[in-house]
Structure formats: structure tokens, C-alpha cells
Amino acid sequence: MKKYFSIISASPLFQGISGESFSSMLDCLGCTQRAYEKGATVFFEGDAISEIGLLVRGRLHLVKSDVWGNESIVAELVPPEMFGEAVCCGGAGRLPVSVVAKEASEVLFLGYKKIVTTCPSACTFHAKLIRNMIGILAEKNILLSQKMEHITQRTTKEKLLSYLGEIARQRGSKSFDIPFNRQELADYLSVERSALSAEMSKLRKAGVIDYRKNHFALLREPDG
Amino acid sequence: MKKYFSIISASPLFQGISGESFSSMLDCLGCTQRAYEKGATVFFEGDAISEIGLLVRGRLHLVKSDVWGNESIVAELVPPEMFGEAVCCGGAGRLPVSVVAKEASEVLFLGYKKIVTTCPSACTFHAKLIRNMIGILAEKNILLSQKMEHITQRTTKEKLLSYLGEIARQRGSKSFDIPFNRQELADYLSVERSALSAEMSKLRKAGVIDYRKNHFALLREPDG
DNA sequence: AGGATTCTGTTTGATTTCAAACGAAACGGT
DNA sequence: ACCGTTTCGTTTGAAATCAAACAGAATCCT
Numbered sequence A, B: 001m002k003k004y005f006s007i008i009s010a011s012p013l014f015q016g017i018s019g020e021s022f023s024s025m026l027d028c029l030g031c032t033q034r035a036y037e038k039g040a041t042v043f044f045e046g047d048a049i050s051e052i053g054l055l056v057r058g059r060l061h062l063v064k065s066d067v068w069g070n071e072s073i074v075a076e077l078v079p080p081e082m083f084g085e086a087v088c089c090g091g092a093g094r095l096p097v098s099v100v101a102k103e104a105s106e107v108l109f110l111g112y113k114k115i116v117t118t119c120p121s122a123c124t125f126h127a128k129l130i131r132n133m134i135g136i137l138a139e140k141n142i143l144l145s146q147k148m149e150h151i152t153q154r155t156t157k158e159k160l161l162s163y164l165g166e167i168a169r170q171r172g173s174k175s176f177d178i179p180f181n182r183q184e185l186a187d188y189l190s191v192e193r194s195a196l197s198a199e200m201s202k203l204r205k206a207g208v209i210d211y212r213k214n215h216f217a218l219l220r221e222p223d224g
Numbered sequence C: 001a002g003g004a005t006t007c008t009g010t011t012t013g014a015t016t017t018c019a020a021a022c023g024a025a026a027c028g029g030t
Numbered sequence D: 001a002c003c004g005t006t007t008c009g010t011t012t013g014a015a016a017t018c019a020a021a022c023a024g025a026a027t028c029c030t
Helices: A002-010 A019-028 A085-089 A112-116 A126-151 A156-171 A182-189 A193-205 B002-010 B019-028 B085-089 B112-116 B126-151 B156-171 B182-189 B193-205
Strands: A032-036 A041-043 A051-057 A060-065 A071-077 A098-101 A105-111 A175-177 A209-212 A215-218 B032-036 B041-043 B051-057 B060-065 B071-077 B098-101 B105-111 B175-177 B209-212 B215-218
Touching: A002 A019, A002 A051, A002 A105, A051 A085, A051 A112, A085 A112, A085 A126, A085 B126, A105 A112, A112 A126, A112 B126, A126 A156, A126 A182, A126 B085, A126 B112, A126 B126, A156 A175, A156 A182, A156 A193, A156 A215, A182 A193, A193 A209, B002 B019, B002 B051, B002 B105, B051 B085, B051 B112, B085 B112, B085 B126, B105 B112, B112 B126, B126 B156, B126 B182, B156 B175, B156 B182, B156 B193, B156 B215, B182 B193, B193 B209
Parallel strands: none
Antiparallel strands: A032 A105, A041 A098, A051 A105, A060 A071, A060 A098, A175 A215, A209 A215, B032 B105, B041 B098, B051 B105, B060 B071, B060 B098, B175 B215, B209 B215
16 A cells, blocks of 8 residues: 555645655554456445545546436546545435446545544544545535536626636736636536637627637626 | 524534533634624625634625626525635635625624634534534535536536436436426526426427426436 | 416527537647 | 647537517415
């Protein structure tokens, strides 16, 4: 397990915890490790899980299948990403996806109860671990809420302006860079790339925005 | 403060904590209370907050204003709802909304640090409190993720079927009730109510679904 | 029972988006 | 400098949504 310490320390869950304490800590957490061959299933959809998975090697797919059995890939995980934390922490829920190894992979399992229960033996970093977990969940909440705000807008134009406005607010300037290219921005906003490009052109012609590559500027308030 | 104990005990944050421990607990948390007149502002957008608010009386609006100063009401809070928990727990963030009292209101403030730091004096329920907080954040995460899945679908029909499929999966049956009326469902899915009704009719005619009021049945897999 | 209100389904024309295709520009590697 | 790939803007017809309006059904209230 020691060979994965550098991966583990890169995980937000162990942020601010020194690598030297890992051995005793992982012990204290009753952490187990398992390897999966390519194609193996780590968890099945509907499983009631009580452990959080931390991917330390390989590549996992989160696969969702609807009532009719159609499967779709919800996300791809690479080290040191985690999975199952919301389901574990949220209580009685069951996993809404299957977890499948797309490459030979290794996963560290951390018991949820052991994480959120401060140990009587005064494990120094346990409190920090809990704060990290809370921070991770809260952060994800904020990101989801922000995205939701943009996506709930009805038209492509509104979605785009909602997004650009948000970034401008965050940066505190009406001129800023965005971290997406066109296709990524379209995916993020759940619209068609071509339609997005077309709207951008219109807004530029109308003098509302200007842009060049990833740099954008808000010029004036849009009509309506 | 005692008169609000019944409200407080209804908050998910204090679930499983007996009312008798409230006095000592709220003390231990360094909890403060403030009253606001109708129209008063509890927090301003952009404030860096370190306390979680628990509304015990009145009614609050979360108001967001974009870069151009247009304001919109994001949510309405009634007791015993909380606010600011994601921002506090998420670390360096600033409040993305203003909090305004729409009626004469009273708010309990709980210091974030005091909540997530188990006290040395072995406050019995502190651990439970932390688990509750984690549970709240995780739960919200799951709800947001589910909604996101439906809303990112491109067409009204896809959004509807994604939602109905999810409910059917949860209920474990292809025949089920939903907790929304038409307008609420349309709002939840971010589509036009009339367009939603029209799509529902089409799907019924096509033999894909059947419904009556809030009761739905999935009959067969949709084409495409 | 009667009347007002809310909820739902349907239609309409205008608007918007989708999906696919294409060319130009930018980029990267050899 | 060359070629292949990716990115971006534009156009097109087809399809879907919006927004508004209206009527019937259900519900609530007195």
C-alpha cells in the first residue's frame, strides 16, 4: 500500500495530513485494498454501500442504466478520485450507478463509520479528515448549484449569459478568461456547440459581448 | 431561546439529539440569536461568512443579482431551514446571494468552526451533530445530481422520461405516483408546462406511458 | 348546489434549437 | 514547411420549444 502514498496524499480527503501519519491512520480507519481486472465490477447499481472508494491505480467508469436497461457512462474516474462518498454519507441511499474497471485498477476502501466517528484513541488527524470530508461535500454542492443556475435558463443565449455573468462576478471584472473551449462550454451548458457558436456571434454583433478564443468581455447589458 | 426548541429539534441538523441537551449544547456551540425586521438584510451578497444560519421564525428570501444588477429570488426559507451551510463548510467561498427578511424573523447563528471541531469537554452530542451535517450536505448532493441528470437531457420528452424512469427505479415499479403537479413538474424539469403536457399526450398516444393525475405507468420502452 | 379558482390538455404562430455538413483557421508533430 | 488534427464559425432544413390563449375538468369554499 505504501507505493500509493503519493496518490493518496493528492486526494482532497487527506489534504493537510502529513504523509508520515498515513500508515497509522489507514490502520486506524480499517482501510482495505482490492485489485480489479479490466472489466471487473467494483459495485453493482443498487448496492447499499458503507465504504468510500478511493481509486489509486487504473481507471473506473460509473455506469448508469435506466429502467429499460439502456446503459450510459456517467463519469470516468482516475486516481486519486473517490466514489460513493455522497451515498455513504447520505445515509440509507443505494448506489445509483455501477462502478466498472476499464483498466486493471486498485481501490482503497474506507469505512464510512470509521471516518466520521472520532476514535477514542485520539487519532490526531481524524478531526482534520472529517473537516476535509465536509469540505468536499460542501464544495461539490456549490459547484452543482452554480451549474444548475445556468442550465435551468431556457435558451442558449440565457445560459451563456448566465455563465459569463457568473464568471465575471467571481473574477470581479467584465473581462476574463474561461477554462473551457467551445465544445466543453457547450457540454457544460448542455447545448449544441454550433448553436452556442451562433448565439455568440449574434451577441457580438449586437455589441453585448466580445471574445477571442477563451477570453471574453461583457460590454453592455443584454436587451429583454 | 427556549421557546424555539420545538423548531430547532425539527431541523435535520439536530436530528437524533434530545431536546434536553439543547441548552448546554447551544451554549457549547457559542450560538447567538438575532431578530430582523421585515425588509432587513441578514447577509449581503459577497459576505465571507463563518456562521450557519438557522431560521426559527419568519420568512427569508435568498436574492441573487447578476453583473448587471438584475435581482431574482433564488429561494424562500421558512423555519427550520438553514442557510450558508455549503458556503461555510466549503471553505474560502463567499455568499452568492443576499439574505433578506420578508417578514419579521429570528435567526440562530452557529459558528462553523465550533460545529466541526469536537470539543475537548466531551460534549456528548457533538459527534452526532457532525454526522448530521455531513448527512445534510451529502443528501443535498444526491438530490442535485439527480435533478442535473434530468435537466441535462436535451428535449422535453427526454427530460420527462429521465425523470419518470428514475422514480420508477426508486419505487421498484413501473407504476407509481409522483409528488408534483404539472406546473411543479415543469418547473422542476425547467420546461414549459404546455410543452410538457403536449409531450405527455404524445407519449400516451404512442403507448409509451399512461397517466392520470399524479399516477404514472411506464408501458414500454420509447423509440430512439 | 352554485360559483370561483385551480389544474390540465390542446392549439396556434413565432422563435429557437438540433443535427449535420463544410471550410477556414489554429495547432502540433515530424 | 508540410501534413494531419482539432477547433471554430457558419449555414441549412427539420424538429422542438416557447408563449399565449382558451376550454373543459376537477377542486374548493360557502
